[in-house]
Amino acid sequence: MNIFSLEAERESQATKDLQTHLDLHSTSASLAIRPEHLVLEGDVEFGLASEKGVVVSARVEAIEYFGRFVSIQLVCDAWGKSLEIDLPSTKLQFFDLSLGAQHKVALPKEALHVFSQDAETA
Numbered sequence: 810m811n812i813f814s815l816e817a818e819r820e821s822q823a824t825k826d827l828q829t830h831l832d833l834h835s836t837s838a839s840l841a842i843r844p845e846h847l848v849l850e851g852d853v854e855f856g857l858a859s860e861k862g863v864v865v866s867a868r869v870e871a872i873e874y875f876g877r878f879v880s881i882q883l884v885c886d887a888w889g890k891s892l893e894i895d896l897p898s899t900k901l902q903f904f905d906l907s908l909g910a911q912h913k914v915a916l917p918k919e920a921l922h923v924f925s926q927d928a929e930t931a
Contacts, residue, residue, distance in 0.1 A: 865885050866885070866886070867913075869907065870891065872906055877897060880893060881895070881904075894914075
């Protein structure tokens, strides 16, 4: 087994762990979003075009480490509600995880609809 297949296997397991965590921890108080919803300047791998969703600003409020991935709670000040995103540990180098750090999040239209409804009922 070479180093590339070993890395691919680790990445695959991290993705499975991430999906399990998303399935278990999405609540009405927060919206679980996927790593690709974070918009990074000049980063094609993660960046979403704004026509695919509404770009909002959110700040890092809490961070939890779970081995192969990290759960980050972001607060969208426009709604005063939280977004939860889980990133594979292999992607951490791309993000400023200091508390209070600002990030742009592209919410897909479907997610934005659910999140807005949740904000109205709170």
